Amino acid sequence: MASSGSALLRSIPAVSAVLLALAASLDRGSCSEQVPLIMWSSEGIFWPQESPPTAGHIVGQQQLTSYLQKALDVGPRNVVLFLQDKMSMEDFTKYGGVFGNKQDSVFPSLEGALRVAVSPLVLPAVSWPASNAVISQLQDQLETSALYMDPETLSQLRLNASSPALLVFRLPYSAGADLMSTKDILSENDAVIGQVLSIMKTQSVPYTALYTGLQPSGDVVSFSVEAGLGGGRSLLQARGGYRERERERERERERRIRERAGVYPPVEFKEEEKTCILLWAKGLSVSILRSGRWEEHDLTSSTFGEGGNVSLHGSSCDKNKARLVLNYKGILGHRSFKLIFAMSQRHYKVSSRRWFTLDSLELEYDGTKATFNGSRQIYAPVEYSYRCQSVTSYRWPLLVPRSAKDPANQWKVAFEDFQIQGFNLSGSEFSYASDCAGFFSAGIWMGLMTSLLMVLVLTYGLHMIMQLNTMDRFDDPKGPAISVPQTE
Amino acid sequence: MNGHAILYTGVTLAFWSTILIVGICYTIFDLGFRFDVAWFLTETSPFMWANLGIGLAISLSVVGAAWGIYITGSSIIGGGVKAPRIKTKNLVRYVSVTQRIKIYRILVKVFSNSFSGTTPETIGARNYQAGYSMFGAGLTVGFSNLFCGICVGIVGSGAALADAQNPSLFVKILIVEIFGSAIGLFGVIVAILQTSKVKMGD
Numbered sequence: 001m002a003s004s005g006s007a008l009l010r011s012i013p014a015v016s017a018v019l020l021a022l023a024a025s026l027d028r029g030s031c032s033e034q035v036p037l038i039m040w041s042s043e044g045i046f047w048p049q050e051s052p053p054t055a056g057h058i059v060g061q062q063q064l065t066s067y068l069q070k071a072l073d074v075g076p077r078n079v080v081l082f083l084q085d086k087m088s089m090e091d092f093t094k095y096g097g098v099f100g101n102k103q104d105s106v107f108p109s110l111e112g113a114l115r116v117a118v119s120p121l122v123l124p125a126v127s128w129p130a131s132n133a134v135i136s137q138l139q140d141q142l143e144t145s146a147l148y149m150d151p152e153t154l155s156q157l158r159l160n161a162s163s164p165a166l167l168v169f170r171l172p173y174s175a176g177a178d179l180m181s182t183k184d185i186l187s188e189n190d191a192v193i194g195q196v197l198s199i200m201k202t203q204s205v206p207y208t209a210l211y212t213g214l215q216p217s218g219d220v221v222s223f224s225v226e227a228g229l230g231g232g233r234s235l236l237q238a239r240g241g242y243r244e245r246e247r248e249r250e251r252e253r254e255r256r257i258r259e260r261a262g263v264y265p266p267v268e269f270k271e272e273e274k275t276c277i278l279l280w281a282k283g284l285s286v287s288i289l290r291s292g293r294w295e296e297h298d299l300t301s302s303t304f305g306e307g308g309n310v311s312l313h314g315s316s317c318d319k320n321k322a323r324l325v326l327n328y329k330g331i332l333g334h335r336s337f338k339l340i341f342a343m344s345q346r347h348y349k350v351s352s353r354r355w356f357t358l359d360s361l362e363l364e365y366d367g368t369k370a371t372f373n374g375s376r377q378i379y380a381p382v383e384y385s386y387r388c389q390s391v392t393s394y395r396w397p398l399l400v401p402r403s404a405k406d407p408a409n410q411w412k413v414a415f416e417d418f419q420i421q422g423f424n425l426s427g428s429e430f431s432y433a434s435d436c437a438g439f440f441s442a443g444i445w446m447g448l449m450t451s452l453l454m455v456l457v458l459t460y461g462l463h464m465i466m467q468l469n470t471m472d473r474f475d476d477p478k479g480p481a482i483s484v485p486q487t488e
Numbered sequence: 489m490n491g492h493a494i495l496y497t498g499v500t501l502a503f504w505s506t507i508l509i510v511g512i513c514y515t516i517f518d519l520g521f522r523f524d525v526a527w528f529l530t531e532t533s534p535f536m537w538a539n540l541g542i543g544l545a546i547s548l549s550v551v552g553a554a555w556g557i558y559i560t561g562s563s564i565i566g567g568g569v570k571a572p573r574i575k576t577k578n579l580v581r582y583v584s585v586t587q588r589i590k591i592y593r594i595l596v597k598v599f600s601n602s603f604s605g606t607t608p609e610t611i612g613a614r615n616y617q618a619g620y621s622m623f624g625a626g627l628t629v630g631f632s633n634l635f636c637g638i639c640v641g642i643v644g645s646g647a648a649l650a651d652a653q654n655p656s657l658f659v660k661i662l663i664v665e666i667f668g669s670a671i672g673l674f675g676v677i678v679a680i681l682q683t684s685k686v687k688m689g690d
Contacts, residue, residue, distance in 0.1 A: 353521060376609075381521050438522060442531035449532075450540065457547070463492060 033261070034058055034125035036089050037134075037212040038110075039067075040117035041075045042200065058263055059123050060306060061130040065137055067121065072141055076206035077164035079138055081146075082193055085173035087213025089124055095183050106187040109194025110211065131212050138166050138210075151195040159205040169196060173217060254416075262417065264305035268428055269315045269324055275428045276317040277324045278385070279341065280304070283416030286339075286363065288332050294412060297332050299339075314338070320345055322356075322422030334365040343422040345382045354382040356423050361399055363411055370408035372399035378420075380434035385421035388436035390414075398436070530608040534619025534688070541626025545679070548630030552637025552672075556644065563645035567652035574651045577658060601689040618688040625679035632675025639668040 037059075053059060059067070072079070092098070097105030105111065114120045135146050142164040149157070149167050159165060171189040173182075180188075193211070200207050266280035284303055287296040301307045303326060314325035324341040331337040340363075345356035358378035363370040377398040380386040392414040393399040401408035421430055440448070514520050568575050605611035647661035 351521065434522075438524075438527075442528075442533075445528060446532050446536050450536070453540070459496075463496075466492065 033128060033216055034089075035087050035128045035131040035213045035216050036092065037064070037123040037126045037131060037210065038114070038120060039071060039123075039208065039210045040114055040120035041071075041208045042117075042206045053123060053125075057125065058261060059126045059130065061127070061133065062306075064123075064126055064130045064134070065141075067123070068134075068137060068141060071121065071208060075208045076161070077142060078159055078161070078205055078207040079142065079164075079166050080196060080200065080207050080209045081135065081138065081166065081168045082171055082189075082196075082209070082211040083135070083168055084171040084189060084211075084213040086215045086217035087173070088217040091182070091186060091217060095186055106183055107190050109190050109197060113193070113197055113209065126212070128214075128216050132214050134210070134212060135166075135168060142166050151192060151199060154196060154199050159200075159203055159207075161205050169193075173213070260300075264308070265428075266419070266430070267303060267308070267310070267312070267324075267326070269312050269317065271317055275425050277315065277322050277341075277343075277422045278420065278425060278428065278430055279324060280419045280430070281415045281417060283414070285414050286331070287412040287414075289410045289412075295332055296412075299328065299331070302328060314340075317422065324422070331365070336365065338362075338364040340364060341420065341422075343420075345423050355379050356382045356386075358386070358420065360402070361413065363408070363413070368407050370411050371402040371406055372408050372411075372413060373402050374399050376400075377436070382423050384432045384434040385419055385430040386436070387417075387419040387430075387433035388415075389417055391418040391436075530616070534611065534615050535602070537619035538622040538688070541623035543626070544623075544630040545626035545633075546630075549633035549637070552634035554637070555634075556637035556639075556641025559638075559641035560644035560648060563648045567649050571652035573655075574648050577651065601687065603688055603690050605690070612690075615688055618686045621682050621686045625682040628682065629675050629679040632678075633672045636668060636672030636675070639671065640665055643668055 092107070095104075095106045097103065097107075139146055144164050144166055146166045146168045149169060151169075154167065157167075169192065171192060172185060174185075197209070260282060262282040266278045268275050269277040281300070281304065284299045285296055286299060287294045303310045311327040312325060313327055314323075316323050322341075322343045324343075326339040328337040328339070329335065339361070341361055342359045343356055344359050345354055347354050356379065358374040361372040361374055363372075372393055374391075378386055378388070378391070388398065390396070391398050392412070393401070393408070394412050394414070399413060419430060419433060424431065514523055564575060564579065603611055603615045605615070643661065643665045647658060647665065650661055651658040
């Protein structure tokens with residue numbers, strides 16, 4: 001609703017918009033960490049078309065299992081799995097003849113098979129731990145063990161349509177002893193695929209075929225736009241020094257956080273089956289100052305995503321207050337560690353609107369409570385969610401320790417790409433995100449104001465000067481010209 | 489319409505239509521809450537406001553003085569052709585107008601300290617008061633001197649020409665000019681009152 005409006009308001013010129021999109025797509029680290037997966041069945045067998053994954057969506061373990069399950073329930077239970085050591089989308093774009101040069105494609109057999117298949121399933125991005133485990137998944141689902149084969153042994157095998165079978169064909173990727181180019185290797189693999197498929201055809205047994213890789217190939221140039229990280233300036237800067245190293249470590253950390261895919265649902269607290277509080281962050285870390293050194297602990301993986309096993313015990317929400325409690329174990333030497341987000345909402349008379357604030361962020365560990373105040377900067381209208389790229393207690397701090405003696409002074413908390421909502425939730429999705437960054441910063445406003453004033457003054461002066469005319473009242477074009485005598 | 493008028497109307501139209509369209513967009517998309525005047529007033533630096541005040545004080549006073557001298561000067565020169573005696577009497581008084589500009593000394597006095605905060609809490613209310621007071625004082629002095637200067641200039645031009653005709657008129661017109669100067673003086677007094685309690689610092 002309002003997100004399109006804000007896009008209008010941020011009237012970014014077209015060039016930078018394209019660059020941003022490009023940077024965003026590259027910066028996801030997408031193409032170098034996922035493996036494509038292609039699944040089809042022998043001709044004539046129809047299986048229900050799954051809704052294809054949205055562009056950029058990375059299929060995780062569970063989703064892949066559900067895809068396989070659905071396919072194997074309906075389709076044939078003889079599975080031919082072509083498992084390449086490494087595979088990436090770039091292999092197909094580089095060698096698949098996709099730029100109008102169909103004749104250069106190294107996948108003729110694969111293309112032929114897909115053309116004939118009724119509804120092939122193409123998943124361009126499967127997370128590679130999931131694709132790595134595809135053999136075990138298929139074994140579980142078919143309740144049979146995998147048979148590693150090559151085309152010669154296949155021709156000697158007699159397959160039965162009624163009993164399930166899992167035939168795995170391992171295909172190489174990296175250059176063997178004879179240092180073949182990738183193109184030749186892929187071409188050979190494709191030839192093997194063609195051979196196998198033709199053998200299966202002669203056996204006239206319906207089969208399901210899968211073509212995927214164990215790991216992403218990383219063969220291709222995957223560059224991430226390092227704008228703003230100062231990567232290009234390091235040549236000009238003098239290297240060395242403790243401060244420099246600290247900054248570099250910080251930059252490295254930030255880069256690692258930024259390159260995370262960050263595709264997981266938010267932490268959701270439900271009260272009586274109705275979602276009440278949502279929290280999402282791309283990175284979350286806490287650090288404690290011990291004997292002069294900061295010890296950091298990254299809590300992202302235990303809070304969000306597939307490995308997130310944080311307990312929300314103790315959370316509550318009602319009409320005016322919401323409290324989200326994240327319970328961890330064994331953080332930085334503390335047995336029990338809690339992160340408590342306390343939010344409240346009320347009506348403010350001057351703006352005649354209801355706003356919610358993140359009143360405090362408490363860290364409770366071993367009986368001690370460290371409190372960060374956030375109500376000053378972290379607020380949004382109650383109908384919307386609050387989102388900020390960086391919510392930290394040390395870098396442009398939005399969270400400040402409650403007092404100078406509070407234990408929070410020994411802690412550093414950092415959220416990257418933080419979004420929270422505690423009220424007015426309908427469904428389990430965030431409402432429009434009120435961003436902490438406005439369109440113009442304070443400095444831009446100051447500059448604009450002063451420049452406007454100068455321009456006004458300049459305009460006024462220019463106007464006055466331009467309306468000065470030489471006196472022509474006593475000009476007499478027909479009279480004698482003025483003569484200035486040379487002598488005194 | 490001549491060229492200037494077209495240019496000015498064009499620029500004014502562009503400015504106001506931008507403001508109008510931005511305002512309409514904010515209203516339609518229910519983003520009116522992002523138009524935050526308090527944020528603007530607390531995030532912009534008090535240094536900017538104080539310095540703008542000082543700058544405006546000096547520059548507007550100078551504009552007023554210059555305008556006045558320009559008007560009177562042309563009359564004196566014109567009248568002085570036939571009555572050269574008016575030159576000295578009339579020119580002296582214009583030194584006094586520029587005395588008003590001495591206000592800047594008073595304003596700079598409060599500016600000898602500066603503060604070291606960066607966020608609204610650390611800057612503190614007193615520094616904000618200092619910034620806004622100096623801006624206001626600067627505007628006060630600047631505009632009052634501007635109009636005082638113009639006023640004195642026009643009256644002085646009439647005085648010079650009257651003096652050229654009839655020397656006894658000079659003293660009477662001087663009285664009117666004194667009232668004109670008083671405008672500028674009021675501005676100076678008010679500005680001194682505005683900045684009297686102002687002190688920047690931690």
